[in-house]
Amino acid sequence: MDIKDIIKPENLVYQKTPLMTDKTLSYCPGCGHGTAHRIVMEVIEEMGIQSETIGVAPVGCSVLAYDFMNVDMVGASHGRAPAVATGIKRCWPEKFVYTYQGDGDLAAIGTAETIHAANRGENITIIFINNGIYGMTGGQMAPTTLEGMKTSTSPYGRDLKSMGNPLKMTELLAQLPGTCYVSRQSVHSPRNVRRAKKAIRAAFESQKANKGLSLVEIVSNCNSGWKMEPVASNEWMVEHMFPFYPLGDLKVDGKLVNNQ
Amino acid sequence: MAKMKGAIVVDIEKCKGCEVCRVACPNDVIAIAQEVNHKGYHYAYQEHQENCVGCANCAVVCPDGVITVYKVKLSD
Numbered sequence: 360m361d362i363k364d365i366i367k368p369e370n371l372v373y374q375k376t377p378l379m380t381d382k383t384l385s386y387c388p389g390c391g392h393g394t395a396h397r398i399v400m401e402v403i404e405e406m407g408i409q410s411e412t413i414g415v416a417p418v419g420c421s422v423l424a425y426d427f428m429n430v431d432m433v434g435a436s437h438g439r440a441p442a443v444a445t446g447i448k449r450c451w452p453e454k455f456v457y458t459y460q461g462d463g464d465l466a467a468i469g470t471a472e473t474i475h476a477a478n479r480g481e482n483i484t485i486i487f488i489n490n491g492i493y494g495m496t497g498g499q500m501a502p503t504t505l506e507g508m509k510t511s512t513s514p515y516g517r518d519l520k521s522m523g524n525p526l527k528m529t530e531l532l533a534q535l536p537g538t539c540y541v542s543r544q545s546v547h548s549p550r551n552v553r554r555a556k557k558a559i560r561a562a563f564e565s566q567k568a569n570k571g572l573s574l575v576e577i578v579s580n581c582n583s584g585w586k587m588e589p590v591a592s593n594e595w596m597v598e599h600m601f602p603f604y605p606l607g608d609l610k611v612d613g614k615l616v617n618n619q
Numbered sequence: 620m621a622k623m624k625g626a627i628v629v630d631i632e633k634c635k636g637c638e639v640c641r642v643a644c645p646n647d648v649i650a651i652a653q654e655v656n657h658k659g660y661h662y663a664y665q666e667h668q669e670n671c672v673g674c675a676n677c678a679v680v681c682p683d684g685v686i687t688v689y690k691v692k693l694s695d
Binding site: 360362364365366367370371372373374375376379383384386387388389390391392393394397546547548549552553588589590593 | 624625626628633635636637638639642643660668673674675676678679680681682683684685686687688689690691693
């Protein structure tokens with residue numbers, strides 16, 4: 360069968376969602392941000408809520424998310440996305456509001472905003488990209504950096520005695536009564552992308568049902584910051600990140616799930 | 620048994636050659652070109668189209684969403 364007979368509109372099985380703009384993504388080759396953007400947009404497309412959704416872009420690599428996501432977006436100050444989202448959601452309770460934040464934004468400068476938004480049980484969705492590093496500014500150590508991990512500000516590896524312990528934000532937030540759905544996923548393989556999409560769908564569905572804050576952490580690579588090739592960084596992530604940040608649902612319908 | 624036959628179209632100018640699709644492909648359909656695109660990246664292309672079953676794994680993991688997948692069912 361000739362390839363021209365296959366490439367026809369009626370045989371189409373997968374294409375980029377129209378909710379992603381045609382702009383070339385500003386991310387490094389192989390970065391998980393692009394995949395995460397796309398699956399968030401696919402979920403919004405499937406739910407048919409494009410005109411009802413307001414996203415809040417953070418500071419970090421994804422600061423330009425509003426260029427790529429074809430929904431209404433607001434830019435927040437560094438770490439303050441959950442606070443901005445709280446305001447939007449309280450003014451328009453019928454809209455879907457989500458924030459898209461990295462670990463330097465959510466787990467460092469925005470810890471207070473995040474924890475308090477979760478504790479108040481704000482009815483928003485947080486997409487949290489965790490790559491254990493400040494990717495945009497040149498690979499500095501973040502609160503989520505693993506023990507012994509080399510970054511530009513911890514060139515001999517993170518020393519727990521002087522630099523503290525890596526912060527498991529998602530576990531912390533799952534403990535709060537205000538959160539409804541908390542999950543940790545990744546986007547490095549087709550299976551994980553499909554699972555992450557289901558988790559994001561569940562997060563938006565719980566927002567629809569007014570159940571409280573929903574959070575999906577996506578453990579992602581930062582091949583530029585980690586100084587690796589994209590495929591090697593994904594392998595490194597599976598080997599080193601997942602034992603410390605295990606994937607799976609942590610809280611479903613307001614009840615903690617025992618993964619261990 | 621019905622057989623699936625697939626084909627992919629890569630938006631070469633937007634591809635950044637990260638090779639994530641090549642690793643995700645179960646049938647080794649995708650290879651990275653020797654040539655570069657306008658931005659200087661070695662782009663992904665369909666080397667062994669005859670092996671493609673249209674599973675869309677490559678398109679699902681592509682960070683830049685540059686792959687479109689087509690599939691037909693062949694009845695024997």
